[in-house]
Amino acid sequence: MVPAQETGTSEPGASLVEIFASAQGEGPEVGRxxxxxxxxxxxxxxxxxxxxxxxxTVPGCRIETRAGSGDFEDRPNPMSVAEIAEICAGLAATRSTWIxxxxxxxxxxxAVVAALATRLRQAGFRTYLETHGLHAEALESCVAQIDLVSMDWKLASEVRWAPGQAGCSDPETEFHDAHARFLRIASRESEVYVKVVLTPSTREAEFEAMLDRIAAISPTIPLVLQPVTPCGGVDARPEASRLLGWLGRAEARLSDVRLIPQTHPVYGVL
Ligand code: SF4
Structure with a gap:
């Protein structure tokens, strides 16, 4: 966990990379x-x-100076929660803009997520938490302030812990168990949807085990199947026949399933 850095107030300081305005490129709020x-x-x-x-973490954060301009200025980390909330309000087109x-x-x-979401809610904004969905205790400490949790369900065969993080001898079970704990909290305390990235090497048994876990918590939890955008160590999308097969199998178990690719690469925005 990144240590909270103090900024001279009772609120923790944030270590950020950037703040900018754009359109949501993934999930059920796509395009907003x-x-x-x-x-x-x-x-x-x-x-x-x-x-x-x-x-x-990096020493400074880049801030878009005007929404959609693509012009940025740098500010040093840690940033105060008040400063971040003010920047968000300046970049948001309206109060209906998601943060x-x-x-x-x-x-x-x-602690930063909780404090920032609290301030943004007081200012009339809705917050959307995009997370890898593995840290249930951290979620529990801030979920009451979050309006929508976008929870990734990572398939362990395609993901590993960063160097220095403790893993275990059975990462597939470890990931499914941690995701299930997280989803139980998120579905009890907030609005939530699950997103899974699918690649040509996605394993069928792992996909089925994910459906088992979600259906056992609630078959009405929305699930987004997101074909991978080739990047990093992945150079191709899954075939259409596999995507449609996954869609059908998920729809047989859950009541709200959608197949939605990333859209921001289509129109070339961040
Ligand atoms: S490594 Fe995975 S969880 Fe981390 S920023 Fe990249 S996509 Fe998100």
Missing amino acids: STVFVRFGGCDLRCRWCDSPGTWR SLTGGEPLLQP
């Missing part, structure tokens, strides 16, 4: 106006990660 607050630091290494610049807390992994800084 969104300000992204990208946290620094991640304890996973997904094969397809499109944000390796967030894996480690996405993303990464990296925001739940490595749960």
Whole structure:
């Protein structure tokens, strides 16, 4: 966990990479106006990660100076929660604009997530937490302030812990168990959907085990199947026949399943 850094107030300081305005490129809120607050630091290494610049904390955060301009200025970390909330309000087109807390992994800084989401809610904004969905205790400490949890379900055969993180001898069971714990809390305390990234090497048994776990918690939890955008160590999408097969199998177990690719690469925005 990234240690909370003090900023001279009672609120913890945040270690961020960037803040910018764009449109949501994934999941059921795709296409909606969104300000992204990208946290620094991640304890996973997904094969397809499109944000390796967030894996480690950095000394400074880049801030888009005007929504959609693509012009940025740098500010030093740690940033105060009040400063971040003010930047979000300045970049948001309207109060209906989502504020996405993303990464990296925001739940490595749960005190910042809680304090920032509280301030944003007081200012009339809705927050959207994008997380790898493995840190249930951290979620529990801040979920009451979050309006929508976007929880990835990582398939252990395609993901590993970052160097220095403790793993175990059975990562597949470890990941499924940790995700199930996380989803129970998220579905009890907030609105949540699950997203799984599917690649040509996705294993059928692992996919089925994920469906078992979600259905056992609630068959009405929305599930988004996201074909991988080739990136990093993955150079192809799954075949259409496999995607449609996964869709049918998921729909047989869950009542709200959608197949949605990432859209932001289509129109070339962040
Ligand atoms: S959890 Fe997200 S930021 Fe971390 S390695 Fe995976 S895709 Fe990248």
